[in-house]
Amino acid sequence: MSILVEGQSVEAAAGAVISDVLQQALSGKKYKSLVAARAVCPDEQGGPRLMDLSAPVPGGCTELVPVPADSPEGLVILRHSTAHVMAAAVKKLFPAAKVTIGPAIDNGFYYDFSVEKPFSSDDFEAIEAEMRKIADARLPFTCRAVSKAEAVRLFRDMGEDFKVEIIEDIDADSVTLYTCGDFCDLCRGPHVPHTGFAHAAKLLSVAGAYWRGDEKNPMLSRLYGTAFADEKALKAYLQQLEEAKRRDHRKLGRELGFFTFHEDVAPGMVFWLPKGMLLRTILEDFWRREHLKRGYDMVQGPQLLRVETWQRSGHYDHYRQNMYFTQIEDDAYGIKPMNCISHMLIFKNELRSYRDMPQRYFELGVVHRHEKSGVLHGLLRVRQFTQDDAHILCTPEQLEGEILEVIHLIRDLMHLFAFQFKVAISTRPKDSIGTDEAWELATNALIQAVQKADMPYEINEGDGAFYGPKIDVRLLDCIGREWQCSTIQVDFTLPERFDLTYVGQDGERHRPVMVHRAIMGSLERFIGVLIEQYAGAMPTWLAPEQARILTVTGAGDEAAGRALAELKAAGIRATADLRNEKLGFKVREAQLAKIPYILVIGEKEAQAGGVNVRLRNGDNVGLKSVPEVAAMIRADGEEPFKRGGMRYSFA
Incomplete structure (x- = not known):
């Protein structure tokens, strides 16, 4: 039969393995990056299906679409396979641990385990070391279909009660199992060809999770991780995570008093x-x-409407699990x-x-x-x-x-x-x-x-x-x-x-x-x-405090008061720090508060009737009159509005 691969027609014998067909059409480097393929079978319902590279070409297949590891689909497969590698490492280090589920999620994966002592970040180093050993061994992922009854017996013999429960709930006569090394798991697949694809992986966090999301069920220990096609992509993502921590709005909101x-x-x-x-x-x-x-x-509109209204709209039937309800006298109400x-x-x-x-x-x-x-x-x-x-x-x-x-x-x-x-x-x-x-x-x-x-x-x-x-x-x-x-x-x-x-x-x-x-x-x-x-440094037009006046000594208090009144009259949101503290301390506080304009009044500035302007990025603009500063702040506030169809109508 003739199979199309990226525009090339490849002849394949009946029962040919997908990897062999792809290898005929693709270069060595490109072929080695593949983790799966989509088989296009026009006579099948449901559209093209993802398949292991080790699987035979399905009957009626007319095209194989390669799936590289760094593609969106490829990353999902890679991360799910890495979850299996992590589970294999956990079972090696903690033989009493019982496995449950380990899916790929946005930007990573997790696996839930039943363990006597919940995991902590202290366990990461040992688990990651064992994962690297498994990856270095380049163990193949092999798939086999077994009857549902045989799968139940297999996992029951292994003491994997949670897997038995999952299998018993499956409405099918047979299931598929994937094995890498000594680790066998229930899974639909597909998976990467071998564990070597899981080399660029990192454990990220640990959490608790109820079995099947039900608080009446046992609490499990969940390990979160991520994986990428190469170390460079992993490093970039980890740097992004560090930057995200620095920008965490919960931390900044607390520090900035928002x-x-x-x-x-x-x-x-x-x-x-x-x-x-x-x-x-x-x-x-x-x-x-x-x-x-x-x-x-x-x-x-009002906060409460009678339940009958929500029934009429369809929200009660389709959305009530996300709603709150209350009773007033004899009537039921839904909070909108x-x-x-x-x-x-x-x-x-x-x-x-x-x-x-x-x-x-x-x-x-x-x-x-x-x-x-x-x-x-x-x-x-x-x-x-x-x-x-x-x-x-x-x-x-x-x-x-x-x-x-x-x-x-x-x-x-x-x-x-x-x-x-x-x-x-x-x-x-x-x-x-x-x-x-x-x-x-x-x-x-x-x-x-x-x-x-x-x-x-x-x-x-x-x-x-x-x-x-x-x-x-x-x-x-x-x-x-x-x-x-x-x-x-x-x-x-x-x-x-x-x-x-x-x-x-x-x-x-x-x-x-x-x-x-x-x-x-x-x-x-x-x-x-x-x-x-903005990492807390809000645009000048949106900053709750646009300018802060800092005095060097008490001799500048009167000039600071005049400057503050003038700025406020110009519509600038300004405050004055007249505390008897060192200037460096007050400047540092203003910078940490992400205030766009820091205005210093010392003896020279007081005599000149102006302020020394510092920006929150550390730049020193120098001596300016108060009207000049007000105009500068207004122009800064107007700048973002020049990009679109909106206008700046206040300061």
Whole structure:
């Protein structure tokens, strides 16, 4: 039979091994980098399937797509294989340990073990040394299919109770086992050809995890690690992790006095401190003005709505596990996890004409979502947050234009903060409401708008909201991490469920389309991302304290007071440090507080009626008058706004 490999036709005998076929078409270096292949079999359902290089070419295969170790698919396979290598090392060092599951995850892998004494970072050195031995041995990963009954007997004889439980729950007559050296594991595969591919690996952390995520089950010890195709990529990633630790918003937020948490009182809910609340208020005020400029109306809905309302919308059936509920007298209420219902009811408050369309409602709405304690993470994952939520109710003819306007707003925000971003269109999930026709119309509207905006995108199958498809925007920060940010969702279904109508040109009632959108998303998460993006040194326009005046001696207090009043009158957020401390100490404190402008007043500056200007990066600008400093700060604040369609309207 003839097999296509990267445009070349290769002749292969029946039962030929995949690696042999690939080797005929690829160079030695390229071939040696492969960890698997995708077999394209047109007559098979489910699309091309990933296969081990040691597997025979399946019948009906017309093409083999090579999967190198450094590709996204290849890294998933490599990391899963490295999890097996780690488990083999653990079993060698801790024979009594029982294995459970060890999947690849974003940027790494983990494996859960049942051990008498939980692992700690003190165990890493020994485990990594054993992993290197296994990698150096270049042990082949071999696969065999066995009956379910035989697999149960095998793992029961090994004392691996958790594996037995997994196998017994599998609805199949047979399962596949993978072996490398003495270690055998239940696995679907595929795996790398041999353990030598797992040489660039590192253990990262340890945590506790309940078996199958159920707190009624035993607590397991989870080892996290990562692996890359080569040492250079691993080193770069570890450096990125170190940089991420330096930028951790939880640490910086505490040091800068932005926010705090009281887990004993309100876990997963933020206590904003004065500086953080000022930063947030600056951001919110800017965002409100930006929306007013773009034709949005400000609205606000209640925190509680009757449960029947959430049942009508579909949230109760599809989202209630993420909601909080309460009882008032004899009525059950749901605390809102989103603002769409209130905005629909505001639309329905009066009869609308086609001349009134579109209606754009914007709300900085506080919402609550039931997040499990294990996933709470500073500002990035909380139970109470504020959403920059808006809902646009428009005619079908206006839909594409409204989506494009939201895309322009997203672009402007990304440019303002110098974020690169990626776009995905998420399609209909299995758990959804609405007709096939409505979903197709909505999905096509998103695709056409993104194409018209000339934005590269990928399709994220089955990850839409339960009521409609969506555009998801993931921003990339300065060290290459991705963060879920903006979303645009098109919804034909909820307007129908709430019987929303407008009067068309023909005098008849028509159904509007609703666009759900959030640009920053959660303000808490967005601020957390900004803190990490800037390592706490917020842009001058957003810094809660733009300037701090430092006196050298008490003789400068009067001049400092005059300078402070002048700066405040010019709209600059400034403070004065008049403490009887050494200047070097006060400068160091101001630098640690990430204040953009440090203004020193000594005897010379007081006599000249000016200040000596230092920047937080250490540069010394020299003697300037107070009006010059105010103009400098304002110009610095305006600079980021020159990149996009927004304007700086305050200092």
